[in-house]
Amino acid sequence: MREPFVERSHTPKTVRHLVLVLGDQLDADSAAFDDFDPASDVVLQMEVMEETSYIAQHKKRIAYFLASMRHFRDELIARGRRVHYVEIDDPANTGRFETEIGRAQRRFKPSRTIALEPGDWRVAEKLRRLPEPPEIRPDRHFLCSREEFANFCEKHPRPILETFYRAMRRKTGLLMDRENQPVGGAWNFDAENRKALGRNSPAIPTRPSCPPDEITADVLRLVAKRFADSPGKIEGFDLPVTRGEALAQLDAFVTERLPLFGTYQDAMRSGEPFLFHSVLSGPLNLHRLQPREVVEAALRNKGAPLNALEGFTRQIIGWREFVRGIYWQRMPHYADENALDADLPMPRFYWSGNTDMRCLAEAIGHTIDHAYAHHIERLMVLGLFAMLLGVRPYEVHRWHMSMFWDAVDWVSLPNTLGMSQHGDGGIVGTKPYAASGNYINRMSDHCRHCRFDPRQSVGEDACPFTTLYWNFLDKHRRRFASNVRMRNQYSNLDRKDGAELRAIRRQAAAISQRVT
Incomplete structure (x- = not known):
């Protein structure tokens, strides 16, 4: 010692x-x-x-x-x-x-x-x-202080990310032109950031490794011995534990992966845990990197397209600052929010990855191996299944805190309980991120290798995501049917007759009993 x-x-x-x-x-x-x-x-x-x-x-x-x-x-x-x-x-x-x-x-x-x-x-x-x-x-690491966010909430009693994000762009001057208007004439290029990876998609650059030095090696031996019963794998540890390593990771992202980050930020692919994502949330959350220096480094890449620059900027100065503000405005009662009355425990297979659902096996496998999954895997696979199933929101947060190397409470709680599980009833997001297996099929190659059919909601081959999706909409019809952003979803639900809905409810109940 x-x-x-x-x-x-x-x-x-x-x-x-x-x-x-x-x-x-x-x-x-x-x-x-x-x-x-x-x-x-x-x-x-x-x-x-x-x-x-x-x-x-x-x-x-x-x-x-x-x-x-x-x-x-x-x-x-x-x-x-x-x-x-x-x-x-x-x-x-x-x-x-x-x-x-x-x-x-x-x-x-x-x-x-x-x-x-x-x-x-x-x-x-x-x-x-x-x-x-x-x-x-006060913590100067953040671009919006707690007091500033409280003042924002006074002006906007129901704070919305887009409003906050535009205010932060104006405050920082990032991606703004000389007339204080957004570069490119639009605030948001999200519509350009939803492309899936096809067979002829560009090669995915390899993240630079951070081999353990003597200090880190001592820690790895300590953890392997003293925390042998903790979840996950310690083998292959290569995380950036110094500021120098974090800066090298930032430079590699900006140079090699940022140009295609925007286009493919919602994509998933089997065997690819990182894709074009920055994987900088850990150094940011431990204050090894500063948010402004990260965004400014990205903006110096003149070869990166605007949709990538804007999408990354929004993550750092928009969403990251927004969820911190929500956390400190709403705690401690925020942790108890459970607007959908979800009452099931986390599925057992979230700790092992032992499931026939290929998308979940992939995302959980990435988590066990790397203590990491990118944001679409967290939201639209891991989080989506838990919400559709009806898992207690705080349990999802606790699992997130357990399994991800970048997790800290102020980030995880609004992202899981609020955005992912809609447990706060719409404080973080105006609608739940509810989708069927068809979304996963569109954005990944997982369904091609899975025994379940995302188009089916009933029967042995039915995708559990699709079954639970229709059951979720049916179960929460009174709450969400009048939500303008969910009008199309409920129009599709209304096309199902009573017999099909009863079959979906029975199959959803069977799934719940099987996995919890």
């Missing part, structure tokens, strides 16, 4: 500031370090068992956080900052967030403890309840 740096160096007799750095705040220039004095201030970083075990977590997720934190520690040390780092296997480590902070406060007796706004409401409550709570500083 490596000794904490502060043990090996002179500790100031009087500690002015104890600066707490959480595992998803790895930014040496954050507000927590404003006026930092190397001669009298100490940084506190902690690995606590509580944060790795409050939910079951993928081995690669645990390894990613620990390796990133340890590399950040050494980066701070290289800058001449004093770091008190508590490793998870330190015999003195109590394993609890609050007690480790208290132990450091008693040891160093700082005049003040400083922390950045936590990204997780649960952690914010822990800090607030400390006997000596820290001074909380």
Whole structure:
């Protein structure tokens, strides 16, 4: 076990500031370090068992956080900052967030403890309840502060992403012309971003690998031994755990995959977990990359088409900032939302991938192997099946937090409970993302290799997605039939006679019993 740096160096007799750095705040220039004095201030970083075990977590997720934190520690040390780092296997480590902070406060007796706004409401409550709570500083990583989003909600009592996104474009000036109008004359090019990958589609570039160094290798051995019963595979770990690696990943995406990202961002293909996606959400969510620098890097690629540039920009300054705003406006009650009264547990096969449904087996397999699935797999395969089946929304969120290396609470909860499961009743999205197996057939090659037929809703060969889709529309007719955006869906449902609907209901009930 490596000794904490502060043990090996002179500790100031009087500690002015104890600066707490959480595992998803790895930014040496954050507000927590404003006026930092190397001669009298100490940084506190902690690995606590509580944060790795409050939910079951993928081995690669645990390894990613620990390796990133340890590399950040050494980066701070290289800058001449004093770091008190508590490793998870330190015999003195109590394993609890609050007690480790208290132990450091008693040891160093700082005049003040400083922390950045936590990204997780649960952690914010822990800090607030400390006997000596820290001074909380705003998180400049985000382009829209919590206060700004609250003001936006006052002007727009029912906040809509498109309205917010346009406001963020105007505020940042990104993809705006000299007259403060959107470049290209339109705000949104989503209609151009729905192409499937065919047999003659372009080659998919290989993501650059990040081979583990000595620090990461130590973490991998620790995780393999101490978290042997955690889900997922640790083999093949190659995630970007330093800022340098994250910047290299950004450069590779902008150069090699961005030009076709927009066109194929909704596509899926067997055996291809990454396609043209950036896979930068992890470094962004741990603050290893800044959102503005990521978008500006993309915009410097003059060869990338506008639909790709706009689609990527919308993800970063639109959707990412929007869901964070919703999270902090609605917590803690948001976690309890369940507008559709869904009450089933997560299907057992979400942990193993053992299912005859090819699309789900692919997406879950990617998750088990890589702790990653791209956003269409998350929304329109994994999330879609759970919603159609009627899984409790918070259970979907917990599974998401367990299995993805990039998951943090403020991102995951609105994306799963709100967008994916429509559990918030329309706060994040104005309609549920409900679709049949035909959508998956259109956007992927999965159905070609599957024993189920996406065109059938009843019978042995019926696709469970299609059965559950019609059952979902039928079950929630009173809620959604008047939704303008679902008019065509209900027109199609109305073409089914009573006998067919009864057969669909019976088959949907059988699917529910079989998979939960």
